[in-house]
Amino acid sequence: MPADLSTVLLIERHRGTLDKALDAVRTRAYWSPYPEHPKAYGDGEEGKAAFDALLGKRFDLDQPGTDGWTGDERSPYGTELGVQYPHPDPDVLLPAMREAMPAWRDAGPEARAMVCLEILARINARTHEFAHAVMHTSGQAFTMAFQAGGPHAQDRGLEAVAYAYVEQVRTPDTAEWTKPQGKRDPLSLRKSFTAVPRGIGLVIGCNTFPTWNGYPGLFASLATGNPVLVKPHPRAVLPLALTVAVAREVLAEAGFSPDLVCLAVERPGEGLAKTLAVRPEVRVIDYTGSTAFGDWLETHARQAQVYTEKAGVNSVVIDSTDDYRGMLNNLAFALSLYSGQMCTTPQNLLIPRDGIETEAGPRTYDEVTADLATAVEKLLGDDARANALLGALVNPDVKARLDGAAGIGEVALASRAVAHPDFPDAVVRTPALVKLDGAKPDDEAAYMSECFGPVAFAVAVDSTADALELLRRTIRDKGAMTVGGYTTSAEVERQMEEVCWDECAQLSLNLTGGVYVNQTAAFSDFHGSGGNPAANAALCDGAFVANRFRMVEVRRPV
Amino acid sequence: MPADLSTVLLIERHRGTLDKALDAVRTRAYWSPYPEHPKAYGDGEEGKAAFDALLGKRFDLDQPGTDGWTGDERSPYGTELGVQYPHPDPDVLLPAMREAMPAWRDAGPEARAMVCLEILARINARTHEFAHAVMHTSGQAFTMAFQAGGPHAQDRGLEAVAYAYVEQVRTPDTAEWTKPQGKRDPLSLRKSFTAVPRGIGLVIGCNTFPTWNGYPGLFASLATGNPVLVKPHPRAVLPLALTVAVAREVLAEAGFSPDLVCLAVERPGEGLAKTLAVRPEVRVIDYTGSTAFGDWLETHARQAQVYTEKAGVNSVVIDSTDDYRGMLNNLAFALSLYSGQMCTTPQNLLIPRDGIETEAGPRTYDEVTADLATAVEKLLGDDARANALLGALVNPDVKARLDGAAGIGEVALASRAVAHPDFPDAVVRTPALVKLDGAKPDDEAAYMSECFGPVAFAVAVDSTADALELLRRTIRDKGAMTVGGYTTSAEVERQMEEVCWDECAQLSLNLTGGVYVNQTAAFSDFHGSGGNPAANAALCDGAFVANRFRMVEVRRPV
Numbered sequence A, B: 001m002p003a004d005l006s007t008v009l010l011i012e013r014h015r016g017t018l019d020k021a022l023d024a025v026r027t028r029a030y031w032s033p034y035p036e037h038p039k040a041y042g043d044g045e046e047g048k049a050a051f052d053a054l055l056g057k058r059f060d061l062d063q064p065g066t067d068g069w070t071g072d073e074r075s076p077y078g079t080e081l082g083v084q085y086p087h088p089d090p091d092v093l094l095p096a097m098r099e100a101m102p103a104w105r106d107a108g109p110e111a112r113a114m115v116c117l118e119i120l121a122r123i124n125a126r127t128h129e130f131a132h133a134v135m136h137t138s139g140q141a142f143t144m145a146f147q148a149g150g151p152h153a154q155d156r157g158l159e160a161v162a163y164a165y166v167e168q169v170r171t172p173d174t175a176e177w178t179k180p181q182g183k184r185d186p187l188s189l190r191k192s193f194t195a196v197p198r199g200i201g202l203v204i205g206c207n208t209f210p211t212w213n214g215y216p217g218l219f220a221s222l223a224t225g226n227p228v229l230v231k232p233h234p235r236a237v238l239p240l241a242l243t244v245a246v247a248r249e250v251l252a253e254a255g256f257s258p259d260l261v262c263l264a265v266e267r268p269g270e271g272l273a274k275t276l277a278v279r280p281e282v283r284v285i286d287y288t289g290s291t292a293f294g295d296w297l298e299t300h301a302r303q304a305q306v307y308t309e310k311a312g313v314n315s316v317v318i319d320s321t322d323d324y325r326g327m328l329n330n331l332a333f334a335l336s337l338y339s340g341q342m343c344t345t346p347q348n349l350l351i352p353r354d355g356i357e358t359e360a361g362p363r364t365y366d367e368v369t370a371d372l373a374t375a376v377e378k379l380l381g382d383d384a385r386a387n388a389l390l391g392a393l394v395n396p397d398v399k400a401r402l403d404g405a406a407g408i409g410e411v412a413l414a415s416r417a418v419a420h421p422d423f424p425d426a427v428v429r430t431p432a433l434v435k436l437d438g439a440k441p442d443d444e445a446a447y448m449s450e451c452f453g454p455v456a457f458a459v460a461v462d463s464t465a466d467a468l469e470l471l472r473r474t475i476r477d478k479g480a481m482t483v484g485g486y487t488t489s490a491e492v493e494r495q496m497e498e499v500c501w502d503e504c505a506q507l508s509l510n511l512t513g514g515v516y517v518n519q520t521a522a523f524s525d526f527h528g529s530g531g532n533p534a535a536n537a538a539l540c541d542g543a544f545v546a547n548r549f550r551m552v553e554v555r556r557p558v
Helices: A007-027 A045-054 A090-099 A101-125 A127-138 A142-149 A151-169 A210-223 A238-253 A272-277 A291-300 A324-340 A365-379 A383-390 A396-405 A441-447 A464-478 A490-503 A542-546 B007-027 B045-054 B090-099 B101-125 B127-138 B142-149 B151-169 B215-223 B238-253 B272-277 B291-300 B324-340 B365-379 B383-390 B396-405 B441-447 B464-478 B490-503 B542-546
Strands: A066-070 A085-088 A174-181 A184-197 A200-204 A228-231 A261-263 A282-288 A305-309 A315-318 A348-352 A356-358 A361-363 A410-413 A432-437 A455-461 A483-486 A507-509 A549-557 B066-070 B085-088 B174-181 B184-197 B200-204 B228-231 B261-263 B282-288 B305-309 B315-318 B348-352 B356-358 B361-363 B410-413 B432-437 B455-461 B483-486 B507-509 B549-557
Touching: A007 A101, A007 A151, A045 A127, A085 A090, A085 A261, A090 A101, A090 A200, A090 A228, A101 A127, A101 A151, A101 A184, A101 A210, A101 A238, A101 B490, A127 A142, A127 A210, A127 A238, A142 A151, A142 A210, A151 A210, A151 A542, A184 B490, A200 A210, A200 A272, A210 A228, A210 A238, A210 A282, A210 A542, A228 A238, A228 A272, A238 A261, A272 A282, A272 A291, A282 A291, A291 A305, A315 A464, A324 A365, A324 A383, A324 A455, A324 A483, A348 A365, A348 A464, A361 A365, A365 A410, A365 A432, A365 A455, A396 A432, A396 A455, A432 A441, A441 A455, A455 A464, A464 A490, A483 A490, A490 A507, A490 B101, A490 B184, A490 B549, A542 B542, A549 B490, B007 B101, B007 B151, B045 B127, B085 B090, B085 B261, B090 B101, B090 B200, B090 B228, B101 B127, B101 B151, B101 B184, B101 B215, B101 B238, B127 B142, B127 B238, B142 B151, B151 B215, B151 B542, B200 B215, B200 B272, B215 B228, B215 B238, B215 B282, B215 B542, B228 B238, B228 B272, B238 B261, B272 B282, B272 B291, B282 B291, B291 B305, B315 B464, B324 B365, B324 B383, B324 B455, B324 B483, B348 B365, B348 B464, B361 B365, B365 B410, B365 B432, B365 B455, B396 B432, B396 B455, B432 B441, B441 B455, B455 B464, B464 B490, B483 B490, B490 B507
Parallel strands: A200 A228, A200 A282, A228 A261, A282 A305, A315 A348, A315 A483, A348 A455, A432 A455, A483 A507, A507 B549, A549 B507, B200 B228, B200 B282, B228 B261, B282 B305, B315 B348, B315 B483, B348 B455, B432 B455, B483 B507
Antiparallel strands: A066 A085, A174 A184, A184 A549, A356 A361, A410 A432, B066 B085, B174 B184, B184 B549, B356 B361, B410 B432
16 A cells, blocks of 8 residues: 655655754754744634543554553643543563564655654644643643644754754765775775664653653654654643654554554553663663653663753852843743743852842842842732743642742742632742852752752852852752853853853853743754753754664675 | 964864865765875884884873873783883872863864864874884784774774764854744844863773774864873773874974873773773763673763773674685685784674585585685785784783684684794784584584684574574674675575664675775774674764763853
C-alpha cells in the first residue's frame, strides 16, 4: 500500500520551513512559522469542544503491549480530567518499537525531518485543543498555555529538528576518495555514510511545561532516527498523549510504523520512569524535573545518553538603573508570570544593603524592596489581570512551600489568594517577597536552595562586588537557568559578564520593557547553558543533537 | 609586550589550511596538508640528532608546580631513553592552568584555531624528531612511526581543530532580535554569544599511538578554549612531551600563557591518571586504553565529559571473493602491520566450515586458513621487510599473550622471532594464526575476548548467516573498532551492512589492494563509531567537539 504522505509531497509542503529554521538558528534573528495569537487559529470553539470530548474517556492509541488502563489527572483549576490511558508492558512495547527502527533509519535525515514537520504542523493546527490540555494539567493561565504550550513549544520542536537535520547531513551520503601514490595507480575507495540511531529515546515529561520541555528531546531523537517513548508526568499526561496520537497518525500515513512514537503512562506510585530508564533498549533520555531524579538518571542510566534539566537558583544582581520604574515593573512581571513556577523565574534578588543608584537618585535596600512589592501589588491588583498572569498553583507541594515562606524571613510582600471566576477550586496565589540577609548563615540555607514557586528573596548584600561573588557561588554550587543584572556601569556590566562566562550561565541585562528574564525565544535564545548544575544540556545546540545518532561508514574499492 | 605571533599574521599563514580542512570534512575526499613521505622533510639527520640530544637528560618545560623529576622509558627496541620529566603537584599546576583560561576564551574561536595550526605546523616541521620518539616508545617501525606518528597524527589534530572551529562559529558572535508586536513598538534585543570552555581537558595517552590517539582530544579541547593537561602513558612520554613543549612555545609567542598546555608524568605505580581524572578542575577527559580503566573513568569522573576508546574485538567475515590472492595478501598485511598492535587490527576471521567460493573455485576452511598462513609467511619471509612492517612488541604483556596463543587452539601459523640488525634486544614477532571452532564454548571464551597483539583466530562457523550472527553478537557485547567483509554476493553485502548499521560499526568491504581495514584517513574516514562498546566517541565528528564548550548568551535591550 503506498503511503498517503509521500516524501515528495512532504518536501513540497515543509522544506521551505526547514530552510527558514536553519537560517534562523544561524542568524539568531527573530523568526517563527507558528503565530502566537489565538485569533490566528480561529475562535477556538472547535478546539474547546475537541478537548471536552476527551474528558472522562479512554484515550486509545492502539499501541502494542497495552496491559491495562490508568490515569488520574486533576486539573489545577479543580476538575477531574477522567482520561484513561494505555498502560504498557515494556517487554512487548519496547521490542515493537525497536522493530520499527530500520525502516525509519533507512528513510534518511530529510524524510525524517519532513515527517517531523508534518507532525508539528498538525499539532499547530490543533493549538486551541492543546492549550486547554496544557492549561488543565499545568495550571497555566489560558493565554500562556496557548502560547508557551502551543506555538512556542512547536518552535522548540522545530528548532530541534533543524539542528538534528543539519548535524546528520554535514557528512555526505557518499564520497569518492582517491589518494595519489606517486607513479603508481592511486588508491580509490567509494564510501557511504549512514546516520544510525542509538536506540529508543525516552522522554520523561514535567508537570509545568509538558510540551515546551518535552518537544525538544522528542523531536531531536525522532529526527535522528530513534523511536521515542514518551513517559509524561502523571499530572500532565494529556498534552503529550495528544502529541503521541498526532505523531502516530502522521507516521502511519507516511508509510512508517506508528510505533516509532509511543506513550507510557504509569500507575499511581509505580515509578515507571526508573524501570524504563535502565532498559537496555533505551539509549537516549530527555528529562526535565527535580535534581534528585535527574542525578539518579545520570548515575544509573549508564547505557543511555542522558540530557537533564534539573533545579537551579536564579539570581538577579541589582547594582543601579537609569529606569527604576521600568526595572521594578519588569521584575514584578517576571516574578508573577505563572506564579513563579518556571525554571527560569528569578528567585534571589541581590541588592546592596546600602542601596542602589537610580535616575531619580539613590534608593535604599528597604526602598527597593518595598517599591518592588508595590509594583507587584499594582500589577496584580485587578483579579482578572492577576488570574490571566498567575494561573493556578500546579500542585500542593508548591502551595506548601509558599505557605512556609512567611517563616523564612521578614515578609516584604505577602502572598494573596485570588478568586477565579470560572474555577472556584483553583488555587491562585500572588508571589511573596521575603527579605533575607546575605551574611546570615540561617538565611543562606534558604536562599541557596531552590524554592520552586511564587517565592522570591530580596537578599541584602554588602556591595555589588559581594553580590557578584554570591552570584558566582550560587551558579557554581546550585546552578542557574537564568541570571539577570541591572547596572548603569560599564565596568559592573563587564564583571557580570565575566561571572556568567566563567560559571556558564545565560545573562539578561537591564530588562525594563516587554522582554522578561524568564522567557527565551526558540531559534535565537539558548534555554539553559548545559554548563552549570541546573542542566547538562541547552535548548538547542549542536551538543543536544550530535550524540543521538552515530555515523556508520561503509567503504569499498572503486 | 606585543606578541611575536599576532593573530593577523597567523591568519595569513593558516586560514587557508583551515578552510581546506573544513572543505575536506564536508566532501570526505582525500586531502592532507602534511606530506607523508619522509623525503619531504629533508634527509632526517637533523631530526635524528635532535632526538639523540634529548636522551639521558631532563626535559624541562618550565611548568608551575613541579615537585620532582620522573621517567623510566625503555625503547621496545632495547635502549633506555633516560629522559627525566617534571612531576606535577596538581594543587599548584591545575590552578595555574585555570588562571590562563579567561584570556584564551576571550581570544575567540578563530584565534584559537590559528594558534593550534601554528602548533601543528611546528610539530610537522620536526616530524623526523617525533618519528624517532614515537618509534622508541611505541615500538613501531620507523616508517610507520614517521607516518602514523607524524603527518597522520597531525591530520587528526587538524581535523579536530576544524570541527571545533565550525562548531563554535555556527552561532554568530552577535545578533539583533526584533519581534513585531502588532501596532505597538517591536521588542528589540541585542544578543552576544560567547563560546566558553568547560575547564581543564585531561588527555590520557596510550602506549602504542601516543600522538595519533592523543592529538584529537588535545586539539579539540584546546581549540574550544580549554587548557589541556597531557598525562602520557608512562612508557610513551617523549612524543607527547615534545608536543607540549611546542604548544607552550607557540602559546607564549602568541601572547597567551604557556600553561594552557602542560604535561603530567607519573612516578612508577603512582596512578596519577586516577587522581587527576576526578579533580573538580578537570571537566573533559580523552582516553585511549584498556576497557577496565575506560569504564572506571566513565563511572567515576562524573564531573567531566569523558571520551573513551577502549578495547574491542574486530572481525572479518569471509563469505566469498573474486580476488582470492588479493584478499589473502590484504589480510596478511593487515594482520602483520605493527604486529597486530592496532586497535583496528582484525582478530577474528569468520570462515564457513564448508569453505568459500572464489574466482578459482571453492576453497575449504582448512585451505583458506593455510593459504592465509602462507601469505603471511611470504609477506614476512624477508627479515628486512618483516622488520619494516612489524616493528617491535610494545611491552611484555603483548609477548606473554602471543606466547600463550599456541595453547588456545590448533596453530595454523606459528609466530616467528625476527632478528633486528640494528637493535638486537628488540622483540620482533610475526603474527600467529590459531584455528578455533565457533560452536565450541571453550573456543568462544578465547575469540570473544580481545587478544591484543599479533594473534588472529580463524573461526570456523556453520555458514555466512552464522558468521553474521556472531559478528552482530561480537560487536554488541564486545565492541569493534573495525569490521571487514569479503563477498561477491550483493545480498550478503547488504546483510553485512545491515549488521553494521544495526550495531554501529565501521565496515570495509572487499579490500584487496593497498588499503587495509586497520587504516583510516583523517578528513574522510571515521575512526570508531562511538556507538558500540569499543569506544564512546568517533574521530572525528560533531559529537566529539560539541560538548567541550558551552555557548553563553548575554542579551540587552537595544
